[in-house]
Amino acid sequence: MFLLHGRNSYWRQLSDGHDENDGIQVILMEQEEFIKKSSILEVKKQYPQAQDFLENIGLQNLPEDLPLDEALLTVPEDDLAQFDLTRKSLPEQLIEFINTIRKIKGTCTQVKNLTIIGGENKNRQKEKITLTVKAGEIISIVGPTGSGKSCLLADVECLAQGDTPSKRCIMINGGRLSDEERFDLGNRLVAQLSQNMNFVMDVSVADFLSMHAKIRLVKDEQAVVKKCFDTANKLAGEKFSDDTKVTQLSGGQSRALMIADAAYISSSPIVLIDEIENAGVDRQEAIKCLARSEKIVILSTHDPLLALGADKRIVIKNGGMDKIITTTDTEKKCRNTIKHLDDTLLDIRNRLRRGELIENIDELRNNI
Numbered sequence: 001m002f003l004l005h006g007r008n009s010y011w012r013q014l015s016d017g018h019d020e021n022d023g024i025q026v027i028l029m030e031q032e033e034f035i036k037k038s039s040i041l042e043v044k045k046q047y048p049q050a051q052d053f054l055e056n057i058g059l060q061n062l063p064e065d066l067p068l069d070e071a072l073l074t075v076p077e078d079d080l081a082q083f084d085l086t087r088k089s090l091p092e093q094l095i096e097f098i099n100t101i102r103k104i105k106g107t108c109t110q111v112k113n114l115t116i117i118g119g120e121n122k123n124r125q126k127e128k129i130t131l132t133v134k135a136g137e138i139i140s141i142v143g144p145t146g147s148g149k150s151c152l153l154a155d156v157e158c159l160a161q162g163d164t165p166s167k168r169c170i171m172i173n174g175g176r177l178s179d180e181e182r183f184d185l186g187n188r189l190v191a192q193l194s195q196n197m198n199f200v201m202d203v204s205v206a207d208f209l210s211m212h213a214k215i216r217l218v219k220d221e222q223a224v225v226k227k228c229f230d231t232a233n234k235l236a237g238e239k240f241s242d243d244t245k246v247t248q249l250s251g252g253q254s255r256a257l258m259i260a261d262a263a264y265i266s267s268s269p270i271v272l273i274d275e276i277e278n279a280g281v282d283r284q285e286a287i288k289c290l291a292r293s294e295k296i297v298i299l300s301t302h303d304p305l306l307a308l309g310a311d312k313r314i315v316i317k318n319g320g321m322d323k324i325i326t327t328t329d330t331e332k333k334c335r336n337t338i339k340h341l342d343d344t345l346l347d348i349r350n351r352l353r354r355g356e357l358i359e360n361i362d363e364l365r366n367n368i
């Protein structure tokens with residue numbers, strides 16, 4: 001719904017420490033009252049799924065300032081009958097529709113780990129590697145240009161079952177997914193932040209975030225939306241306001257917004273990122289904020305800081321997983337020095353952006 005390349009998921013639980021079904025019952029009773037008494041506009045704001053429901057039965061133009069039962073008086077009974085509905089049954093059907101989505105959300109499994117079972121490299125030689133990634137782990141994928149990093153990300157994204165060119169197989173919680181689970185659009189596990197993001201809705205950043213938070217049934221919606229907006233602005237080079245249209249955001253700002261969304265709103269437990277270093281966002285902060293959210297983060301990168309910032313890295317050679325390296329303590333120490341070099345480069349980049357001349361060779365030497 002909200003982006004072309006991204007995916008969203010109903011997999012995370014409603015969990016709030018109480019029995020899930022009790023919680024759902026209470027919410028449903030309040031919800032029924034609300035849907036019956038409020039104006040259609042308010043219902044759509046609270047439950048964006050209502051828009052889809054009404055559109056599917058050709059009722060997208062109902063007067064939005066009226067409650068549903070009053071608005072339905074403007075619709076001939078015959079128009080409703082073709083969908084096997086009446087003025088009385090339609091609100092009940094709408095409530096059931098919204099409840100079904102809640103139930104889907106409540107019954108889905110949490111992802112504790114993901115396993116990549118090796119397939120074949122470009123020469124059809126077997127990959128002798130099986131890697132299990134736990135929730136909260138960050139994995140980088142490194143390798144020369146064209147070696148097959150994006151291909152591995154694509155295998156995870158489609159939860160490959162030996163049916164992609166690499167013949168890899170992806171397991172969730174140690175088991176294979178049924179075709180139904182794999183292709184069920186409502187149950188998307190994976191959020192992919194690819195190099196090009198395109199929004200398909202022309203709404204403001206604020207509306208975009210709160211709609212998504214509502215669909216995800218996020219608690220404390222306003223606070224989460226604010227957190228998400230502030231984080232996106234922290235990650236983006238050029239700041240933007242919350243009334244900016246999402247279609248007017250730059251490539252870097254869009255990615256910053258989607259990274260913040262993936263961290264704080266999206267319930268997708270697996271986040272895939274293709275070459276975040278090209279996104280014009282504060283890449284280290286981006287990874288830190290995703291890592292805090294206990295997701296599985298897999299990123300393909302040419303950036304030493306990101307590669308070494310991961311818990312493990314997959315080295316790709318000729319289309320195959322050649323090695324898995326766990327980042328050593330010594331590497332982590334080396335990373336601090338690399339970070340210093342990187343900060344120096346970033347400073348030069350920023351000075352160039354501000355139109356300054358870079359001529360002080362001594363200063364540069366001292367900084368390296």
Ligand SMILES: Nc1ncnc2c1ncn2[C@@H]1O[C@H](COP(=O)(O)OP(=O)(O)OP(=O)(O)O)[C@@H](O)[C@H]1O
Nearest residue numbers: 120121122144145146147148149150151165166319
């Ligand atoms: N195991 C494999 N079997 C068959 N084809 C493969 C395999 N791995 C990669 N390829 C193919 O190799 C080509 C390059 O792969 P890919 O785009 O994934 O490289 P990359 O490492 O992401 O490159 P870049 O660094 O430029 O983004 C693609 O056409 C891809 O389909």
